[in-house]
Amino acid sequence: MSKIVILTGAGISAESGLGTFRDEGGLWAQHRxxxxxxxxxFARDPDLVHEFYNARRAQSRAAQPNAAHFALAKLQKEHRGDIVLVTQNxxxxxxAAGAQNVCHMHGFLDGALCSSCDTRWPAPPVMSKTRQCPSCNAQTTRPDIVWFGEMxxxxxxxxxxxxxxxxxxAIGTSGNVYPAAGFVQEAALSGADTLELNLEASATISQFAQAEFGKASEIVPNWVETILR
Structure with missing residues (x-):
């Protein structure tokens, strides 16, 4: 395979202790x-939103990559063709596992964004509505996260x-969130082979030519080894 495009979702990080939307008892379960x-x-209650993402940021920074993350970094390093890594996470x-040029389509917790001037900078551990933008000094700092309703x-x-x-x-994705859920159809229309690696079937499983189910930390390294043989 000369060019492989990989989409990862929350399922690949679940074994590192980062919860998904559907997990009971996690951070998402405590809020609408x-x-x-x-x-x-965010406009209604910026304090609540900052508190939520401060907690997510702390949880994320304490987490460690699992075998699936390391396997994809290895694939990117050793595969002779092009490996494009896109993540919803x-x-x-x-x-942290060594991957390069990861495309974060939904933003990332380690980033801060000024909603006034669009300046971006590394997020501190704790953010608040009173923190000023380093560029324009406006108190309009928000997490550099793509929220529902945003592109x-x-x-x-x-x-x-x-x-x-x-x-x-597609690895560890639910197939419920667009536009990412439409990527498999887009790739197939261009002639690509398609594969789902997941704990259980996604909502778009019927659109994949092949699928394998199990823990990401087991099935992803196994798949990477078959590609690198």
Whole structure:
């Protein structure tokens, strides 16, 4: 395979202790998505939103990459062709495992964004509504996260890669969140083979040519080894 485009979702980080939307008892279970993951929620109660993402940031920074993250970094390093790594995740576990040039389509927790002037900078451990932008000094700092109702980052680049892919692989994704859920169809229309690696079947499983189910820390390293043989 000369060009492989890989999409990763929350399922790849679950074994590192980072919860998904559907996990009971996790951070997401304590809040409504409308309150902590929308521009409207941030406008209503920025203190709540900052508190939520401060907790997520601390959890993310304490997490360690698992075998699936390390396997993809190895694939990127050793595969003779092009490996494009796109993630819906806002953690930095791919980078911590050694991956390069990861495309974070939903932003990432280690980034801060000024909603007044669009300046971006590394996020401190704790953010608040009173923190000033280092560029314009406005007190309009927010997490550099793509919330529901906002356009994901790097879409033009992602679709370009999908159009060139020989193989598209989705790992740990639910298939419920668009536009990422449509990537498999986009890749297939361009002639790519398609593979889902997941704990259980996603909502778009019928659109994949092949699928394998199990823990990401087991099935992803096994798949990487078959590619590198």
């Amino acid at each position: 998505i409308e309150d902590v993951a929308t521009p409207e929620g 806002v953690d930095s576990l791919h980078e 994901p980052y790097h879409m033009e680049t992602i679709y370009h890669h999908l159009s060139e892919a020989d193989l598209f692989v």
